[in-house]
Amino acid sequence: MKLLIVEDEPKTAGFLKKGLEENGFSADIATDGAIAGSLIRQGSYDLIILDAMLPGVDGWTLLKDMRLRRDQTPALFLTARDAVADRVHGLELGADDYLVKPFAFSELLARIRTILRRGPQRQAATLQVADLVIDVQRHRALRAGRLLDLTPKEFLLLALLARRAGDVITRTLIAEQVWDINFDSGANVVDVHMHRLRAKVDDPFPARLIHTVRGIGYVLEDRSGA
Structure with a gap:
């Protein structure tokens, strides 16, 4: 190549x-x-x-x-x-x-x-998982047609998960990509920010899209039909 x-x-x-x-x-x-x-x-x-x-x-x-x-x-x-x-x-x-x-x-x-x-x-400019739509170029995310009020870090975190939807992303990789820090995977900075992101992306809606993989990290995927 x-x-x-x-x-x-x-x-x-x-x-x-x-x-x-x-x-x-x-x-x-x-x-x-x-x-x-x-x-x-x-x-x-x-x-x-x-x-x-x-x-x-x-x-x-x-x-x-x-x-x-x-x-x-x-x-x-x-x-x-x-x-x-x-x-x-x-x-x-x-x-x-x-x-x-x-x-x-x-x-x-x-x-x-x-x-x-x-x-x-x-490499689409728009990423979609179930009813979650992320417009990368406009820096906008919508769930069920509702605009989500995300901070720059929350948007970057959500876009990272969406670009690799279905893949488990480790806490360490998330920290490196979003905060440019290396730390022990037991540290809770990622978990704290993920909790805030879930409050906006998942809590107001019937189906959860952000899932915890215990001991590893997080995955964004639609499990409603599972």
Whole structure:
């Protein structure tokens, strides 16, 4: 499979290219937004690894332009921009995942393989599970047609669960994705925020969609027909 690395720091770009090629991928490098835009239009890539801050055209604009052209090539942001608002913005633009620098290459590789297994059909701007509809671009979530009043972190947490609906997401992974922290899975920060999210997503409605998998984490799925 062929990947495009959009990264203006030469050592990081070289490290990524070497690591990916050692794991069976072919990889091109673009060091600025203009070069990346040209390669994306000319080439046929299976996935794009994208820095947010680039010379000239930034990563946000590159991805926005891709999605406006209906180019659904999978994209993963790999950037030092670690604010929750940045993560939400990246997902709203149509990114498939968001990993903050510094990072472990093994985790990056695992996320790349997960995205490639899912394929482009999972990259819709609207996510739906039962009567829960999430409009990623507009940062809106509705349940049974009712608008949910979510904080940015709650929306990011719900979007993470929805993008992997049916998959059990560990507390550790949730903490890394939403808060960019590593902690023992017994810590309750995720559970506290999940309780607040459930109060908005599940409690006012007959069927629960967010389920606890004891000792592991959470899963978003419709079990009403089970």
